[in-house]
Amino acid sequence: MQQKTDQELLALMRGGSQKAFAELYRRYRSGLYAFCFRLLGNRDEAEDAVHETFARLAASGASIAEPRALKAWLYRVARNEGLMGRRHNGATGDADSVWAEDTPQSIAERADTRSLVREAMERLRVEYREVLLLREFEGMTYDEITEVTGASPASVKSRLFRARRALAGLLENVRNEERNMQ
Amino acid sequence: MTCDEIQAAISAYADGALLTGEEGDMFVHIGTCAACRRFFGSVLDIRSTVVAATPVDVPESLDKRVLAIRPRAARPLAQRRRWLTEIWMRRLSVPLPSAALVALALISITIFSLSLLLKPSEVPLLTLPTVDVYAEHPDAPQHIE
Numbered sequence: 001m002q003q004k005t006d007q008e009l010l011a012l013m014r015g016g017s018q019k020a021f022a023e024l025y026r027r028y029r030s031g032l033y034a035f036c037f038r039l040l041g042n043r044d045e046a047e048d049a050v051h052e053t054f055a056r057l058a059a060s061g062a063s064i065a066e067p068r069a070l071k072a073w074l075y076r077v078a079r080n081e082g083l084m085g086r087r088h089n090g091a092t093g094d095a096d097s098v099w100a101e102d103t104p105q106s107i108a109e110r111a112d113t114r115s116l117v118r119e120a121m122e123r124l125r126v127e128y129r130e131v132l133l134l135r136e137f138e139g140m141t142y143d144e145i146t147e148v149t150g151a152s153p154a155s156v157k158s159r160l161f162r163a164r165r166a167l168a169g170l171l172e173n174v175r176n177e178e179r180n181m182q
Numbered sequence: 183m184t185c186d187e188i189q190a191a192i193s194a195y196a197d198g199a200l201l202t203g204e205e206g207d208m209f210v211h212i213g214t215c216a217a218c219r220r221f222f223g224s225v226l227d228i229r230s231t232v233v234a235a236t237p238v239d240v241p242e243s244l245d246k247r248v249l250a251i252r253p254r255a256a257r258p259l260a261q262r263r264r265w266l267t268e269i270w271m272r273r274l275s276v277p278l279p280s281a282a283l284v285a286l287a288l289i290s291i292t293i294f295s296l297s298l299l300l301k302p303s304e305v306p307l308l309t310l311p312t313v314d315v316y317a318e319h320p321d322a323p324q325h326i327e
Contacts, residue, residue, distance in 0.1 A: 016255030025248050034238035047244045058253040117231040135197060136232040142199060161193040168224030 006070040013061050021061075025054055028071065031138060032078050038133050040082050041122055049082035072147035075138070079130065079148055113171065120170050128163040131156050183207060188218045196225050 004012075004023070012020035032053065036046035056077055064073055121132060130149055134140045142153040151159070183191075191208045194200040200208070212219050 013253045014256040016253060018252060021251070021253040022249055029240050029244070029248070030237070033240045033244065037238050043241065047241055047247075050244060051247050054248045055251055058251045061253060061256075113227055114231045114234060117228055118235070132228075136229065137235070142197065157194060157197070157199065160197065161190050164193050164196070164225055164228060165189060165221070167228055168221050171224045171227060172220060 007067045010061060010064065010067045010070060013058075021054075021058060024057070024070075028074055032074055035075065035133055035138060036078050036082050038122075038137070039079065039126070039130055045082060049078045052081045053078040069147060072140075072144050075134070075140075075148040076150075083126065113174075116171065116174060117167060120167050124163055124166070127151070128159050128166075131159045132163045135160055183211060185211075185215060185218055188212070188215070189221045192218065192222050192225055196229065 004020075006024065006027075009020040009024050009027075013024065029050070033046055033050050036049045037043060040046050040049070053074055057074070064070065066073075121129060124132065127149075131145055131151070134145045134148060140148070142156045145151070145156045146153050149156070188208055188211045191200055191204055192212075195205065195208060212222055
């Protein structure tokens with residue numbers, strides 16, 4: 001059976017179809033929940049954000065101006081719901097820094113490169129973390145990230161560069177230490 | 183190009199957003215610059231970390247909560263228009279007649295006040311001196327008594 005497009009499912013959902021709504025949920029649940037979990041670092045908050053997102057879809061799906069951009073709409077609502085009230089949480093470091101905390105030195109002690117990168121990503125300020133998650137995990141384009149975050153494409157490009165450079169700097173420090181130990 | 187510019191280009195390249203002409207310059211620079219080569223390697227490390235990332239399991243409680251939601255069917259356009267008309271009429275039915283009554287009362291009070299203030303002699307004479315006008319007319323009879 002041919003899979004229905006988001007537009008078709010949205011049209012059915014507007015007619016009150018529970019089946020179409022459930023299909024849209026199944027289509028986006030994993031990516032959306034993983035994004036919220038990685039962005040917020042908390043399972044309960046991620047669950048609430050995703051639940052609220054689909055509750056809004058069920059209540060006002062008819063008002064989505066551009067059904068083709070449903071994915072961006074879902075991620076935008078989930079992001080806003082998740083970040084509401086905690087925008088500045090953990091952002092105690094320098095405003096110009098990409099890190100949410102002063103210096104993530106503790107994670108540089110991780111031996112495994114992958115766990116180091118993963119933990120370093122969690123320590124990025126939210127505006128850098130979200131663009132990196134949307135780009136690397138969700139494979140979104142600059143325009144799609146712009147739709148979700150509200151930042152300009154130039155800003156998205158710049159944040160991605162700064163986030164990568166910060167992570168690369170951290171990786172290089174670890175590798176230098178490893179070389180010195182040998 | 184500086185190392186900063188090359189590393190920005192490497193980041194854009196990783197996103198598939200680098201212009202075709204810039205790609206050659208970038209790779210030539212990477213071939214000769216150890217720092218930019220290391221940066222390129224780190225960008226690949228970040229990508230491989232993502233690829234190897236353990237999937238995040240969606241909790242069953244979320245499935246239950248979301249699938250219990252019933253989507254609200256959108257009202258047909260005609261019904262929405264009728265509803266809007268009803269609201270419009272409801273909103274007009276009280277304030278419009280009230281405003282008309284108030285305006286009528288104000289006009290009446292103003293006219294009444296003016297009529298009290300003006301004495302009968304000050305009332306402008308609007309009647310024309312018909313006899314003089316008639317007399318000056320070329321077709322008028324010469325002798326009027």
